[in-house]
Amino acid sequence: MTCEKPLDPHSEITLRVNGNPHTLLVDHRRVLLDLLREDLGLTGSKKGCDHGQCGACTVLVDGRRVNGCLLLAVTLDGSEVTTIEGLGGDGEEPHPLQRAFLERDAFQCGYCTPGQICSAVGMIAEAAAGHPSHVTDPAEPSGRPVPLDGAEIRERLSGNLCRCGAYPRIVEAVEEVTG
């Protein structure tokens, strides 16, 4: 090693979470999911597998859905994070997807639900921005919004597992908002 002393294992970062600014000294090992749950007390985002395999930890970073369990918080300095707690804006009204999940009874234990809803919010924006999916016909012209039928919704939400098997109602709830 050419460096004399080891680098500091902590850094100060600034994040906006659900609209509120936070300046935090983070251990570099801290992943976003643990920061939200343990440092900020936002326990809506869930830890299922901790390895990117279930989607329970899905949140929006700068409007894009990501797995909070695999993102080191230190890499997010300056980002805007939205969790299930912040989807409804000022908190007076639930987000239309939250309402649809309730109305359609789209869960059983509810553990995967925050991740499902955050993922659906991100996914709807992706389709509107013209992002294709594995089931989109390759002959579809690029750059146009992709309509979301049941097959599209199932494929695009495949990164969110539901151990209770509430999938049919989850798809119905999302269809209620998109269709």
Add this chain to the structure above:
Amino acid sequence: MKGFGYLRPTGVEEAVEAYAAHPGAHYLAGGTNLVDLMKLGVESPGVLIDVGRLPLDWVEELPDGALRVGATVRNSDLAAHPLVRDRYPVLSQALLAGASGQLRNAATTGGNLLQRTRCPYFQDLGKPCNKRQPGSGCGARDGVHRDHAVLGHSPHCIATHPSDMAVALAALDARVELYGAEGGRSIPVADFHRLPGVRPERDSEIRPGELITGVLLPAARAGVPSAYRKARDRASYAFALASVAVVLRVADGVVDQVGLAFGGLAHRPWRAHHAETALLGAAATPAAFEGAVALELDRAEPLRDNAYKVPLARNLALDVLNRLAPAPATA
């Protein structure tokens, strides 16, 4: 996980200099593979150099019609890019067949190429693995190896390379662009990943401290019909048991351009050179496709529990070849 230092250079030169100052550091991009492996204890870097925000997030068209993709372009953005969808559909399809929407939003071009094998013995510190710990043995060879290699494996390692994107890039004759202390260079993607041989700990030809800056998609493949097909244990969000990327152009019933690569079969995307050589200039008929694919897959050396991969790969390849060939050839 042990603590580590963190650096975020703002340019390519600065990143490479940061490595020179901290040899043994790891570059970090989307983190979807490296952070996972750090949690498992498989990787334990003392310093992370974050290259995920380097200004390499462009897709640019070169004067000769080639397309250059920067190392930090996210997998989701690359799959959706109109020039990629229109000219290199196999690449878009391969990316969309991998991982999940969330993971693709974080994963980068560079990180995808350098993701490590999903061999469960590699990920388990309690098991022998020559790739993780040279000389400790290969747990998979006589263990659970249904997902492992049927081509190009060695007594030391039978792992497969997990990337879907890299398989499409190999069939497209793409090149990886690298930058290091000794300057820049580029290597065909098909030669970038290694076969395990006696040194399975080395996945690719990248040198210590070298940075992937981008990938070059050649003009010659632009607009040539192409497609990707992947077989997996569930309909989505699973790694390939076998997959195939095909680029095929037929003129007057004769194959005048072909790129064929298999995924899930070997330690690297398996460019089917024998099949390609047989097909180039041949009549584009189902019989010719069958003969060419057999020529390649007859070389397979399946293990106790993964012989199913050979007919699976064959059927995937024939389906896509026949689908891409213009109608008269399949009549």
